[in-house]
Amino acid sequence: MEGNEPDPRFTLANERTFLxxxxxxxxxxxxxVAIAALPENLFVPWVRTMLALVLVTLAAFAALAAxxxxxxxxxxxxxxxxxPPPRLAPVFGYGVAxxxxxxxVLIVVSA
Structure with a gap:
């Protein structure tokens, strides 16, 4: 990689962020996986699957972007x-939210 060797503290901080x-x-x-493994009577099956897919998709994006x-x-x-600004931060923030x-909502409705 071209350029000057940065302060090791910054390189290590970057590595910690990667991890x-x-x-x-x-x-x-x-x-x-935990949401997908919930008992069928807890949530409507398609909603449970959708929640699991959103989380696993976010996981894949995080791993691919690291x-x-x-x-x-x-x-x-x-x-x-x-x-550079973290472009995927809003995706993760809003996705998890x-x-x-x-x-x-599903917990309150099913209670």
Whole structure:
């Protein structure tokens, strides 16, 4: 990679962020699998499947975006350029919020 070697603290912080994206992906995937494995009488089956699919899809996006994001940040650090904004942050924020709200509504309705 071209440019100057950045301060090791910044490189390690970038690596921790990369690993956090991967752990977030794993957590989203586990949540999707957990929702898919719920007993059939808890939620309407198609809604349960939809919630699981949204979470697993978000997990795939997080995992797929982790390495390119790491590379972008590392390149910017080496070139002393401004860091690029996290483009997928709104997708994850709104996606998880949507799943949480739908699950909340379904829990309240089924109680």
């Amino acid at each position: 956090t994206w991967l752990s977030t992906s794993l957590a989203l995937c586990a949540g999707g 390495y390119p994001r790491w590379r972008q940040i590392q390149r910017a650090l080496r070139r002393a350029e401004p860091l 949507l799943v949480a709200l739908l699950a909340l």
